[in-house]
Amino acid sequence: xxxxxxxxxxxxQSADADCVAALERLVREAPDRLLARVNALDLARRExxxxxxxxxxxLHAARIGLFExxxxxxxxxxxxxxxxxxxLKSVRSxxxxxxxxxxSNEPTLDEMVEVxxxxxxRVRRLGAHNPDELPIWEYYRQVFWGTGVDLPGDSxxxxxxxxxxxxxxxxxxxxxxxxxxxxxxxxxxxxxxTHAAQFxxxxxxxxxxxxxxxxxxxxxxxPTGTTALRPGPVRLSLENRAxxxxxxxxxxxxxxxxxxxxxxxPFLTAKRxxxxxxxxxxxxxxTLGIDxxxxxxxxxxxxxxxxxxxxxxxxxxxxxxFDLVREHFRTLNDIVAAEGGAVVKTIGDAxxxxxxxxxxxxxxxxxxxxxxxxxxxxxGRDDLLLKIGIHEGPCLAVTLNERQDYFGQTVNIxxxxxxxxxxPSILATDSVVSNPQSASLLKEGGLTPAVHxxxxxxxxxxxxxxxxx
Numbered sequence: 001x002x003x004x005x006x007x008x009x010x011x012x013q014s015a016d017a018d019c020v021a022a023l024e025r026l027v028r029e030a031p032d033r034l035l036a037r038v039n040a041l042d043l044a045r046r047e048x049x050x051x052x053x054x055x056x057x058x059l060h061a062a063r064i065g066l067f068e069x070x071x072x073x074x075x076x077x078x079x080x081x082x083x084x085x086x087x088l089k090s091v092r093s094x095x096x097x098x099x100x101x102x103x104s105n106e107p108t109l110d111e112m113v114e115v116x117x118x119x120x121x122r123v124r125r126l127g128a129h130n131p132d133e134l135p136i137w138e139y140y141r142q143v144f145w146g147t148g149v150d151l152p153g154d155s156x157x158x159x160x161x162x163x164x165x166x167x168x169x170x171x172x173x174x175x176x177x178x179x180x181x182x183x184x185x186x187x188x189x190x191x192x193x194t195h196a197a198q199f200x201x202x203x204x205x206x207x208x209x210x211x212x213x214x215x216x217x218x219x220x221x222x223p224t225g226t227t228a229l230r231p232g233p234v235r236l237s238l239e240n241r242a243x244x245x246x247x248x249x250x251x252x253x254x255x256x257x258x259x260x261x262x263x264x265x266p267f268l269t270a271k272r273x274x275x276x277x278x279x280x281x282x283x284x285x286x287t288l289g290i291d292x293x294x295x296x297x298x299x300x301x302x303x304x305x306x307x308x309x310x311x312x313x314x315x316x317x318x319x320x321x322f323d324l325v326r327e328h329f330r331t332l333n334d335i336v337a338a339e340g341g342a343v344v345k346t347i348g349d350a351x352x353x354x355x356x357x358x359x360x361x362x363x364x365x366x367x368x369x370x371x372x373x374x375x376x377x378x379x380g381r382d383d384l385l386l387k388i389g390i391h392e393g394p395c396l397a398v399t400l401n402e403r404q405d406y407f408g409q410t411v412n413i414x415x416x417x418x419x420x421x422x423x424p425s426i427l428a429t430d431s432v433v434s435n436p437q438s439a440s441l442l443k444e445g446g447l448t449p450a451v452h453x454x455x456x457x458x459x460x461x462x463x464x465x466x467x468x469x
Contacts (some may be wrong), residue, residue, distance in 0.1 A: 389418025
């Protein structure tokens with residue numbers, strides 16, 4: 001820990017003081033399980049910290065080497081970790097298979113890719129830095145499950161023992177023979193290292209004759225199998241042909257198992273991180289590969305542009321206009337960050353920003369309009385007239401012009417909706433206005449959107465576009 005003191009001193013220069021203090025205390029005092037894969041949102045909740053400041057602190061801590069950042073591909077059903085990557089560039093766009101759930105899913109950045117933080121081994125050594133030495137249940141906690149699984153704290157082993165008929169550690173090349181009594185329930189033989197699962201459908205008349213089942217583990221990801229057996233004794237032969245140890249456990253799939261591993265909690269998604277201004281500032285050119293395309297099922301885009309900016313330069317001169325436009329950019333950037341969004345890029349006098357949900361984009365738009373009104377009042381003239389358009393929908397996260405960007409029809413529509421705007425109105429599509437949180441925001445502000453139908457270039461049919469007065 002003494003080696004970390006200079007790094008924490010550096011961290012204090014760029015991150016929130018309360019968050020740094022909590023992180024330093026965590027590294028010094030917390031059990032290994034709380035440092036193996038830090039869930040930023042859960043950390044903020046436990047320590048009563050601001051979520052955005054906590055995420056920013058962990059990002060700065062990863063940048064200077066206090067923590068290591070991981071991009072973990074999750075099964076959307078069980079939240080088990082299917083793949084761990086040091087960067088988002090390593091996440092494949094092809095389907096990932098979960099043996100536990102026997103399903104394949106193409107990864108999306110909304111809920112299938114989590115971002116977690118592990119304390120660096122040069123700061124503090126953890127068992128998770130050498131997972132082959134972790135006890136079986138800590139392996140499940142620290143390696144197999146994602147940070148969104150709310151597992152029992154110190155009582156995980158006791159909870160799992162209630163649903164476990166047996167569990168064994170098999171070194172590479174070893175074999176084991178287990179004698180079990182099968183109840184008339186569904187049994188799962190789950191092996192977390194090789195991600196192999198065998199389901200046993202135990203049904204029918206009980207038998208006193210010993211049944212047999214053999215399972216062989218290799219480094220290949222085998223498909224999930226199902227075997228039918230009767231209630232009664234079984235001889236389970238396990239053989240490890242993989243290159244490392246395996247940890248097969250035989251579980252009874254019942255309500256007790258669901259209580260032990262079925263609770264969920266919020267976690268930091270890749271989608272949220274890509275729309276985090278601190279992340280975009282720190283990892284500006286090191287996020288996605290050139291040919292990488294990753295799906296996001298829902299993201300909200302906000303486009304702004306200054307009306308009559310060319311005339312502004314002619315009217316007040318280059319120097320004054322430059323200062324005004326720079327002040328306008330600074331104001332918009334602050335508002336976007338305050339609403340939990342991120343500026344993707346600026347194009348001339350225009351801004352493209354993303355938000356996790358439509359209501360935050362709408363709140364940002366309303367604040368932008370009011371901020372421009374105040375700036376104009378301060379300067380005594382209406383020089384800054386802002387046009388704003390908002391749309392929500394699916395998109396692709398890509399790299400364009402050596403920066404992380406977005407591609408797809410949702411982006412095109414948002415841009416074209418902004419092109420229809422006449423300052424000081426805000427234009428938004430139905431997916432934005434119909435969002436329940438957006439509707440509440442409009443109602444609180446006494447704002448009633450007026451709907452118009454517009455033909456947008458590249459869109460087959462006219463779209464409903466709402467003008468927010």
